[in-house]
Amino acid sequence: MISLAGRDILHGWGKFVLTGVGLGLLIGVTLSMAGVYRGMIDDAQALLDNSGADLWVVQKDTLGPYAEPSSLNEDTERPIRAMAGVDRAAGVTYLTMQIAHEGTDVRVMVVGAEVAVPGEPGQPPHLLAGRRIVQGHYEAVADVKTGFAIGDRVKVRRNSYRIVGLTSRMVSSGGDPMLFLSLKDAQDAQFDKDSDAIVRQRARTASSPVLNPPGNPAVAEAVNAVQASSNNVNAVLVTVKPDADAGQVAAAIRRWQRVTVYTRADMESILIDKMIANSARQIGMFLVILAIVSAAIVAFIIYTMTIGKIREIAVLKLIGTRNRTIAGMILQQALGLGLIGFAVGKIAASFWAPFFPKYVLLLPADSVRGFFAVMAICSLASLLAIHAALKVDPAEAIGG
Amino acid sequence: MAEGIRIENLVKTYGSGDTAVHALRGVDMSVAKGEVVGLIGPSGSGKSTLLKCLGAVIEPTSGRMTIGDRVIYDDRWKAGDLTALRRDLIGFIFQAPYLIPFLDVIDNVALLPMLAGKPNAQARKEARDLLEALDVAHRAAAMPSQLSGGEQQRVSIARALVNRPPVILADEPTAPLDSVRALAVVDLLNSMAKQFDTAIIVVTHDEKIIPTFRRLYNIRDGVTIEEERGVLKAQAAK
Numbered sequence: 001m002i003s004l005a006g007r008d009i010l011h012g013w014g015k016f017v018l019t020g021v022g023l024g025l026l027i028g029v030t031l032s033m034a035g036v037y038r039g040m041i042d043d044a045q046a047l048l049d050n051s052g053a054d055l056w057v058v059q060k061d062t063l064g065p066y067a068e069p070s071s072l073n074e075d076t077e078r079p080i081r082a083m084a085g086v087d088r089a090a091g092v093t094y095l096t097m098q099i100a101h102e103g104t105d106v107r108v109m110v111v112g113a114e115v116a117v118p119g120e121p122g123q124p125p126h127l128l129a130g131r132r133i134v135q136g137h138y139e140a141v142a143d144v145k146t147g148f149a150i151g152d153r154v155k156v157r158r159n160s161y162r163i164v165g166l167t168s169r170m171v172s173s174g175g176d177p178m179l180f181l182s183l184k185d186a187q188d189a190q191f192d193k194d195s196d197a198i199v200r201q202r203a204r205t206a207s208s209p210v211l212n213p214p215g216n217p218a219v220a221e222a223v224n225a226v227q228a229s230s231n232n233v234n235a236v237l238v239t240v241k242p243d244a245d246a247g248q249v250a251a252a253i254r255r256w257q258r259v260t261v262y263t264r265a266d267m268e269s270i271l272i273d274k275m276i277a278n279s280a281r282q283i284g285m286f287l288v289i290l291a292i293v294s295a296a297i298v299a300f301i302i303y304t305m306t307i308g309k310i311r312e313i314a315v316l317k318l319i320g321t322r323n324r325t326i327a328g329m330i331l332q333q334a335l336g337l338g339l340i341g342f343a344v345g346k347i348a349a350s351f352w353a354p355f356f357p358k359y360v361l362l363l364p365a366d367s368v369r370g371f372f373a374v375m376a377i378c379s380l381a382s383l384l385a386i387h388a389a390l391k392v393d394p395a396e397a398i399g400g
Numbered sequence: 401m402a403e404g405i406r407i408e409n410l411v412k413t414y415g416s417g418d419t420a421v422h423a424l425r426g427v428d429m430s431v432a433k434g435e436v437v438g439l440i441g442p443s444g445s446g447k448s449t450l451l452k453c454l455g456a457v458i459e460p461t462s463g464r465m466t467i468g469d470r471v472i473y474d475d476r477w478k479a480g481d482l483t484a485l486r487r488d489l490i491g492f493i494f495q496a497p498y499l500i501p502f503l504d505v506i507d508n509v510a511l512l513p514m515l516a517g518k519p520n521a522q523a524r525k526e527a528r529d530l531l532e533a534l535d536v537a538h539r540a541a542a543m544p545s546q547l548s549g550g551e552q553q554r555v556s557i558a559r560a561l562v563n564r565p566p567v568i569l570a571d572e573p574t575a576p577l578d579s580v581r582a583l584a585v586v587d588l589l590n591s592m593a594k595q596f597d598t599a600i601i602v603v604t605h606d607e608k609i610i611p612t613f614r615r616l617y618n619i620r621d622g623v624t625i626e627e628e629r630g631v632l633k634a635q636a637a638k
């Protein structure tokens with residue numbers, strides 16, 4: 001038996017393909033939305049993976065350092081470093097800000113990490129080009145997505161930094177590329193007051209007889225020095241020894257330190273279940289709406305195509321074509337439309353994904369799920385047209 | 401001659417009670433194999449209703465219908481599968497050819513044997529043989545839109561004949577044609593009826609072809625009057 005659906009498609013292939021392309025662009029948008037969601041999760045996991053930490057020690061009762069502000073004294077790391085099961089511990093700072101570069105603003109997450117010893121938690125785990133930070137000040141390593149090149153100078157707050165290395169996939173949970181500085185530079189950038197505030201603070205100190213006792217200017221100098229410097233970090237990143245259990249080490253830190261400690265699983269939960277939960281729901285809503293719109297479009301197209309063939313269907317029924325053959329023809333056309341649409345959508349989504357400002361991750365498993373969803377939607381959408389075709393009276397082919 | 405189709409006392413009533421419409425009041429008709437008869441009558445006389453009953457498209461209210469030795473209807477359908485019955489026992493030729501526009505000529509004709517379960521190659525061979533008999537085999541690969549009106553009508557005749565049905569119902573087959581082509585189609589139907597031993601009923605208003613029928617059924621107010629060569633032969637008035 002010949003394929004009636006295939007012959008009908010071939011007969012009007014131009015119209016069919018154009019319709020499929022239109023549907024495909026819609027499917028491409030749907031796949032991209034799923035890719036945006038996957039990209040957000042991947043960004044969050046990359047943030048955790050690349051930090052190199054097993055535990056995150058943050059200010060007591062906060063969800064820091066990524067979901068809420070957290071501030072700890074940098075000395076917190078020292079007793080932690082000495083605890084059983086702890087391999088390494090290092091303070092880090094995180095600050096998201098805009099940096100002017102070659103006439104445009106680049107949004108980055110400035111990360112302050114201990115740079116004295118290679119491999120400390122918080123440092124970029126790999127470099128694409130250049131070298132790691134070796135000087136205590138004014139050097140930076142940037143993610144390639146910043147668009148910075150080795151040798152470029154970028155200004156963060158009052159100071160200028162030279163890019164000495166490039167890394168990749170180092171992004172915040174929001175997808176902003178990272179710029180690594182030494183911890184001290186990053187602390188300055190994060191906690192520095194502006195000049196006007198320093199002048200006013202010094203004037204206030206000078207006018208206070210308690211902070212500026214007559215005959216002893218060293219007290220005021222010491223106060224000013226303390227006020228102008230910062231030794232806070234946002235979190236202490238901890239790696240545990242290979243034979244240690246991260247959960248037990250976390251429990252021990254919680255018991256002895258007035259801090260909150262998160263394991264990798266806790267932090268994944270914070271990032272994925274709390275931070276991007278609303279975005280995920282938002283995207284989920286878009287996916288549902290796009291699926292409904294796609295179904296409505298397929299249903300309308302297939303219904304219109306069927307209504308346009310009422311006379312042929314009546315003739316087919318009159319000369320002995322079974323209802324299941326006619327229903328099969330319509331279903332095959334709907335699936336054919338879905339197949340073209342999916343192929344176009346997949347190609348389109350793969351083509352335009354790199355141009356999205358945020359990371360779009362198109363997983364093969366999502367494509368497979370998307371394919372079956374498209375086929376299911378097309379099958380459902382064909383029901384209306386099949387119903388209309390089955391209602392056609394073969395007597396319509398006979399005049400009178 | 402062996403009998404092709406016979407109907408006896410066929411009644412079709414639409415609705416019931418005071419609003420009932422008696423479209424067929426007891427029609428008798430018989431067409432032998434190899435014979436072509438005309439069915440004429442004014443608008444509203446019941447021609448289309450009779451055609452739809454003969455075509456197993458609508459169910460009569462009562463009466464009896466046989467095709468060959470097979471009882472098709474006897475106060476109820478005797479065949480469980482009317483789709484298969486239409487496919488295997490009845491061929492249709494329409495006022496317009498109504499070829500399937502997305503199938504080429506040979507597959508328009510081969511579709512019926514394919515629907516009956518024959519392999520594609522065999523169905524196409526049977527279709528080609530018929531197209532040759534009807535002198536349109538040279539257009540086998542053409543699409544219907546590329547054919548002339550006469551060629552389309554020949555292809556539709558081939559489609560009606562391809563399953564070798566004992567009965568063919570032709571609904572105004574010459575309406576869109578000029579005199580020469582209309583008479584040619586009637587000649588063709590006569591020739592095909594004899595060649596394929598098929599009973600053909602031609603419903604027509606076409607004055608040009610009415611004189612060509614050896615036998616005519618004139619339907620008026622739901623009853624048929626049989627005429628032979630223009631002579632009133634019998635009246636089945638009810």
